[in-house]
Amino acid sequence: MPRFHLSPLNIGEGPRRFLYDKLPSHSGESQSPLPQTTQFFKSWKQRNPWSNRIQRPRMSFARVVTLVIAAFLLFAMLGTGIYKRHIRLSHRGKGEERKLYHWEHYDKLHGFFNGIRDLVAYRDWVPEQNVIDMSSSPNPEDNIKPKKPAPLNDKKEPPMDPIVFNPYPYASEEYLKHHDKVETCYLDEDNKIETPDIYAYPGIPQNMTAPFFGSYEELGLREDVCFERFGRFGPYGYSYSREEGGLGMSAKSEAAGSEKIWSTEKKVDWRHMDWGKAQKRCYEKNKVRFHKNETETKDSENAKKKVPRHAYILRTWTGYKYSDYQLLTIRAMINELSLKSGGEYDVHFLLHVKDDSIPIWSSEEIYQKTIRDNLPEEFWGMATLWSEQQMKMYYPEPFPNNVYNHAKAPVHSVYRSAHFAMQWFAQVHNEYDFYWNWEMDLRFSGHYYEFHNSIGEWAKKQPRKGMWERATRYYIPSLHGSWHNFTEMIEEETFNSDEKPVWGPPKFEHSGMLDPPKEVEPPQSYLQDNYDWGVGEEADLITFNPIFDPAKTNWVFRDDVSGYDLDLPEPPRRCAIITVSRLSRRLLDIMHRETYIMKHHMFPEMWPPTVAFHHGLKAVYAPHPVYFQNNWPLEAIDGTFNHPHKPTDSVFGWGEHNQLGNSFYYNAAFSAQWWRRWLGSRENDEGGTEHELNGSGRLCIRPTLFHPVKYEKGAE
Template sequence: MSSRFPNINPRKLFVRTPFSYEKLPSADSQTSSPLFGAPSLKSWTKRNPFSDRLRRPRMSFARIVMLLVAAVLLTSMIATGIVRKHRWSSDHRKEGQQKFRYHWEHYPKLSGVWNGIRTIVPYNDWVPEQEYIIKAETNGPENPVRQKWPPMSKDHKEPPIDPIPFNPYPDTSSVEYLSQYEKVETCFLDQEEKVDLPDIYAYPGIPQNYTAPFFGSIEEMGMNHKVCFDRFGRFGPYGYSYSREEGGLGMSSKSEQAGADKIWSWEKKIDYRNVDWGSAQKRCYEKNKIRFRKNDTEAKEEKSEDDPPEKKKLPRHAYILRTWTGYKYSDYQILTIRAMINELALKSGGEYDVHFLLHVKDDSLPIWSSEEVYRKTIQDNLPKEFWGMATLWSEQQMKMYYPEPFPNNVYNHAKAPVHSVYRSAHFAMQWFAQVRGEYDFYWNWEMDMRLSGSYYEFNNRIGEWAKNQPRKGIWERSSRYYIPALHGSWKNFTELVEEETFNSDEQPVWGPPKFENTGMLPSPQEAYPKDLYLNDNYEWGRGEDADIITFNPIFDPAKTNWVFRDDVSGYDLELPEPPRRCAIITVSRLSKRLLDLMHRETYHMKHHMFPEMWPPSVAFHHGLKAVYAPHEVYFDHNWPLENIDGVFNHPPKPTDSVFGWGEHNQLGNSFYYNAGFSSELWRRWLGSRENGKGGTEEEEAGSGRLCIRQTLFHPVKHEQGAD
C-alpha cells in the first residue's frame, strides 16, 4: 500500500479496549501544587514585619546607568551561552536520533547473510552467525573460535561445490504414487511439445556463519533447509544469464559469475520470445484434468456403476497476481512471473493456474460490454507473453456487484469510499471466486513479493503443513511469532502457548464465538467441535485443509492501536463492535468455502471490514480453520531472544504492539509491509550495491555473490542488479 495513514483523525487513535492508559499530569495540577507554586509578595512581607522600617541610601544617576549597562551585558552573555548550548545539544541530539532512532538499532549489526558463495560448507558444518558470536564471547579473545571457511584464494574464485538441479516434486512415476493418484502427463512450453520445462539449481550447502532467522523455520514446514540459491541457478534458466539474441534477457554481463556457467552443462537455453504462458497452462491442465477434483454435478454425470474405484483427486489452486493498469514490468519482475508459472502450473502437472487480476483504474472504460476494449486494455498493460492470463475488473464494476449502502460504519480512517481498492481489495477476490469457481484455493499475491527458492516447494509445503495442524490452540498459536532459538521445537511451542492461554484471563477459541449481533449467516456445521476443549488431544482439525493461511500473525486489532481497527460496517452500532481478527499484508491462501462466506456476508448482510481484517474475521466468526505459516524471517540486528519475544509476542500495553505504533520494530526484518531490510537483501542478492556495500567489485574481491536460503521477501518496490 502506498500510504497507510491518510487523513487520520488523531482523536480516533486511542484504543477502545478495557486497558487503562497512562496520563501525564496537567499544567494546572503542577502549578497548584506547593512543590511548584511560588509565594506571593504579600505573604513575604507578612513574614518580614520590619520591612517597612528598612531604608536604602540613594544612588547617583551615573551609578544607576553603570549598573543597567552591566546588567544588560551580563544578560546578553548568559543568553548567548544558553542559546549556544541549546544549539549544541540540539545538534548532537539530532545526530544521535539519526544514528539510533529506535531502541533495536543499539543491538549489534548482523552480517552473516552477506557471506558469499565461496564460503559454502555442507549443512552439517554450518555454524549460524548468532551461535558463532556466542561461542566467541564465551571463549574470549585469549582463546578465539576459528571459523571453518572453505579454502579461498585469489586465483581460484569458483564455489567449493557445484550446483545441482532442485526438484521438490513427488516421484510421480513411482509405483507408490501411481497406486494412489492418476498418472501425471508431462507438460511443455510449446504446442509441438519440443521445448522441455526448465529446472532451477541450488547449491547443496550454506555459506559459513550465514545468519539464522529469528522467526519461523522452513525445516519445521518440511522444506529443504540444507541448500542455498544464487541468482544464476534461480533465474538463469528463465533468461537472466544469456543474451536477448538467444531468447534471454541478457542481465548478467556485469555480474560476478565465477562457476555460474556450470548449469549449462545440464540445462538448455530457451528462446522465450515466442512463449505463450497462458496457452501452455491450458494445455497442461487439459492433459491432466483427470487428476483433479470435480464438482458434485460433474462427478454424478461421469460416474458409472461399472467404473473401478477412483484414485485420490488433488485440489486445484488459483494463484492470483493483483496488478493494475499502468504497472511497469521490469525484466526482474518478468523472471519472477516466469518462475511462478513454470514451477507452480506446468511442472506440477496443472495443480495451479496463475492469473493476473488486473484493476482497471479508469471507471469509464466499458470492460464488461466491449470485447475490443477488454482485449486492448490487456495488451496495453501486460507483457505479450502473459496476455492470455488476465481478468479485468474495476471499482465501478464492484459498485454494481456489491451495491450500497454499507451502513453503520464505526470509523472510516482512510476517508475513502467503501468501494475503493484501498478499503475493499477483497471485493475483486470474492467476485473472481464466484465467476471462476472451479478452484479449491485462491492465493492472494501482491506484485512486490519475491521468493528466493522454489514456488512449488514453498506453497505446497505450507499448505500441507497447515493441513496437519490441529484446531486446538490454533488461533492462539497463530497470534504469535515462532522463535525457534527461544521456543525450541514446534511441539514445545504448542505446549507453551497452551500454558500461556490457561494462565490468562481469556477463553481459548473453540468453534464459532458467541457475540451480540442482529443478524449473522449460519456457520458450517463442521465448524462446531464435537468434544470439549479439554477433552481434545490435539486431534480435531488434523488432516483438514486450512481455510485461510496468512504470512504474518493473526492478531486481535482491538488490543492494539492499529489505525484501521474500527473500519467496520453493517453491524448494529447499538451493540459492541463485533470481535475481529487481522493479519497485516493481505497476502494469503483462501479456500473457496471462506470466499463464498465473505461474498454472502458482503452481498446479503452488508457486512464489511478493512481488507486485512475481513478474511480473518469472517473465518473467526464462522469457526473456520485459520493458520499463520511461520516462514523464515531474517533480521539485520542481533536482538536478544527475550527482548524480541517480549516486543513482538508480549507487548506490555496496546500502544507497544508491533501492529500499530510499534511497527518501527519491523523495519529491520525481511517480511512486513514496511520492512526495509527486505529490499536491501533482495537487491544485494541480485548483485546491486546498496548503502555503499556489495556490488560486483566487492563480490569479486571478497567471498563471491550471495547464496541465500528459501526466503519470502516483502516489500520489494524496485529491483536492480549488477551495474
C-alpha cells in the same frame, strides 16, 4: 499498503506521526461573537470621527528604554532559536544520526552476505549467531558453543557444483499408487520445448545467518540448500543474450561456476511465449487428475485421489511497470507452479483498471486493448479486468453503521475493499478449491512449488485445538524449541490467562449474522480433545503474519467496521497484516454472502480472518523463516513481538518500527536491500560486483520470502 508512513526508504527520518483530524469550522450563520464584534467596531467608527486618527500615547523615557530592551531580547531569542534550528538541520543533512530505535543498538549481522566460495555441507554449517568472538566475550559459557569461521577459499570457483532442484513427488511409487499419472507439459504447441529446471547448491555459506522466526524443518522445506541468481533465474533468461531469447542481464555480474548449469540445461527462446495458452494445454492434458469421471464414481474403492486446484492471483493495476527482474519472477511462478505441476495451479493477473470511465465491460475490443496496454505480451492471455465502478454495482451501497473510517476513503476504494475483487473473482472462477492472494512486491528466492505445496500440507496437519492462540504468536525455534514444545507452551499460557480458548464459532451479541457451516461445530469439548479435531482438514485461511486481535492493539484500522448494530459492542475481530494469503472457496463464498446479503464490511486485512473466526473455519499462520538484520537477544525479541506490555507497544501498531529490520513485513526496510544485494547490487556503499569478486563471491541464500520489494537492480 501504507499505514504510519514508516517508509523503508525514509528510515533515517524517524517515524512520522498520525495526522489528526482538524476541528470542524463554522458554516452557515455563525453564532460566534466574532462577526458581531467586528460589526460593532465598524458602526462605532462611523459614529466617532476620531477613530480614524492615529493615537500616539505619551511615554516616559524610562518606559521607552524598557520597551527597546525587551524588543532586543525578544529578537535575540528568536534569532538564536532560528540559528540553532538551522545548525541542527544542517548537521542532520551532513550525516548527524537520528535517535536510534532500541533494536538498532543490537549488533548488526552480516552472514546474509556470505557468498558461494564459503559453501559447506549443511552438517558443517554454524549460524552466525553461534559464532562467538572470544576476544570480546568474557562469559566462560561461550567456550562450549561451536566456533567455525568461514573457510578460506583462495579459488574463484565455488567448492561444489549446482544440482537440479526437483521438489515434485509425481515419479514416486507412493504417489502413483494413490494418484493419477501427471502428463508432461511443454512450452509450445508442438510439445518440443521442455520446461526448464532451476538449480541450487547442496550447501550453505558458512556462518550464514539463521532466521529468528519460522522453521524450514517444521514446514517441510529443504534446509540444506541455497540459491544464487544464476541457478535460480538463469533458465528464465537472466544469463543469456536477447539474440538467444534471453534478457542479457548478467554481463557485469560475478559469475564463477555459473556456466555449469548449461551442461545439462537448454536455453529457451522466450520472445514469443504465450503463457496463457501453455497453462490451458497443460490443464487439458491433466484434467482427469482433478475431476472424477463416471467409472471412478461407481468404483469408489479403486478410484484415485483427486488433486485440488489453485488459482494463483497476482494483484496488479493499470500503469504498473514490469521490469526484466519482474519478468523473471513471473516466469518462474508460472513454470514451477503451473506447468511443472501438471496444472495444479493456474496463474492469473487480476488487473485493476483505475480509470472508471473506461467501458471495459461493454466492449471486447476495449477490454483486450486495456490488457495489451498494461501487460507484457507473454501474459496477455492470463488477465481478468476489474474496476471500482464494477464493484459498486456488484456490492451496492449502503454499508451502514461504520464505526470509524480512519482512511477517509469510500467503502469501494481498493484501499478499503481490496477483498471485493477477490470475492468476485472466486464467484466467476468457481472451478478452483483455493485462491492465493499474491502482491506484486513479493519475491521468493526458492522454488515456488516446494514453498506453496509444503505450506498447504503443513496447514492440513494442524489441529484445531489451540489454533487461534498459536496463530497470535511468532514461532522462535531457538527459544521455543520444537513445534510440539511451542504448542504446549501456548496451551499453558492460555490456561493461565483470563480468556477462554477459541473452540468453534464464537458466541457474541449481534443483530444479524449468517449461520456458520454445520460441520464446524466441535465434535467434543476442548478438554476432551487430544489435538485430533482438524488434523487432515484443509485450512480455509493461511496467512504469513500472525493473526491477532486488533481490539487489543492500537492498529489504526481496527475500527473500520460496517454493517453491525452500533448499539451493541463491536463484534470480535481478527487481523493479519499484509493481505497475502491462501483462501478456500468456502471462505470466499461466505465473505461474498456476508457482504451482499448482510452488508457487513471490514478493512481488507481484517475481513478474511474475522469471517473465518466468526464462522468457525480453519485458519493458521504459517511460520515461514523470517530474518533480522540485528542480533536480537531471544528474550527481547519474544517480549517485543509476542508479549508487549501494553497496546501501544504492539508490533501491529505504534510499535511497527520493530519490523523495519526484518525480511518480511509491510514496511520491512531490510527486505529489499538484502534482495537487491542477492541480485548483485551495491547497497548503502556495500556489496556489488567488485566486492563479490574480491570477497566470497555472489550471495547464496536459503528459500526466503521477501516483502516489500518496490524496485530491483543488479550488478552495474
